Amino acid sequence: MSPVAETAPRPAGPSVPVGPPLLELRAAVRVHGDGARQVRALDGVDLEVAVGEFVAIMGASGSGKSTLLHLAGGLAEPTSGQVLIGGTPLEALRPAARAALRRDTIGYVFQDLNLLPALTAAENVAFPRELAGIPARRARQEALAALERVDIAELADRRPNELSGGQAQRVAIARALVGERRLLLADEPTGALDSATARDVVTTLRRAADDGLAVVMVTHEARLAAWADRIVQLQDGRVVGTTGGEMLPWGA
Ligand code: ADP
Ligand code: MG
Numbered sequence: 001m002s003p004v005a006e007t008a009p010r011p012a013g014p015s016v017p018v019g020p021p022l023l024e025l026r027a028a029v030r031v032h033g034d035g036a037r038q039v040r041a042l043d044g045v046d047l048e049v050a051v052g053e054f055v056a057i058m059g060a061s062g063s064g065k066s067t068l069l070h071l072a073g074g075l076a077e078p079t080s081g082q083v084l085i086g087g088t089p090l091e092a093l094r095p096a097a098r099a100a101l102r103r104d105t106i107g108y109v110f111q112d113l114n115l116l117p118a119l120t121a122a123e124n125v126a127f128p129r130e131l132a133g134i135p136a137r138r139a140r141q142e143a144l145a146a147l148e149r150v151d152i153a154e155l156a157d158r159r160p161n162e163l164s165g166g167q168a169q170r171v172a173i174a175r176a177l178v179g180e181r182r183l184l185l186a187d188e189p190t191g192a193l194d195s196a197t198a199r200d201v202v203t204t205l206r207r208a209a210d211d212g213l214a215v216v217m218v219t220h221e222a223r224l225a226a227w228a229d230r231i232v233q234l235q236d237g238r239v240v241g242t243t244g245g246e247m248l249p250w251g252a
Helices: 065-072 095-105 121-131 136-149 165-177 195-210
Strands: 021-032 039-050 054-058 080-085 106-110 183-187 214-218 230-235 238-244
Touching: 021 065, 021 214, 039 065, 039 214, 039 238, 054 065, 054 195, 065 183, 065 214, 095 106, 106 165, 121 136, 121 165, 136 165, 165 183, 165 195, 183 195, 195 214
Parallel strands: 054 214, 054 230, 106 183, 183 214
Antiparallel strands: 021 039, 021 080, 230 238
């Protein structure tokens, strides 16, 4: 008998979405303004994103991409239709429960990083956890773990002005996935970065999905969207095309 424990072989093939949908939009409509100046920013969108899945949203300026992310993150409510997180319709939750779900489950990455300049990388990542009532020491441990996940643990004590653009964006990604966040929403996270750095950011998002988050990224660049499992094309607030889906061999 061999003393070496047997280990099951890893399943072959690309990582495929396996979980139930974490995020669902059902016939989601969002209207801004009223009367003649009414704008249907989102005009009946259905979308499902599973745990482990990375979806890219593309479309011209004004096509509704940011509105879609705002609805997905519970930052805005649909005028009609539904948004569900983990099977729960957001409208069924009381405001406090919705705020808690948003805080604990959903992370955002914006083009404009909003890192606080006076805080170190670790402090920036720990900050939302402390706001959530997590004791400082545990918040710091979670922050260090999140920085580890995006491969910049060694930069924990640097301030934003001591980081490159790509490093700073990784801090923003760490801040978005710190704790037990399950849905990562990124609105043009590479918009201000050179192409090598942008690629670095998008592979970090890819890995977050492979690690078990559901990731939605808005981008203008097809080369970056190609890292996603699925590309959803928006036009005038509607989905006009979807590529990929079942088993897009992104890593092949
Ligand atoms: P994208 O992110 O694709 O550029 P947005 O989702 O920001 O598009 O906007 C979609 C449409 O909704 C645009 O016509 C925009 O002008 C309009 N819009 C977005 N937010 C508001 C708002 N707060 N008030 C009025 N119109 C808005
Ligand atoms: Mg936008």
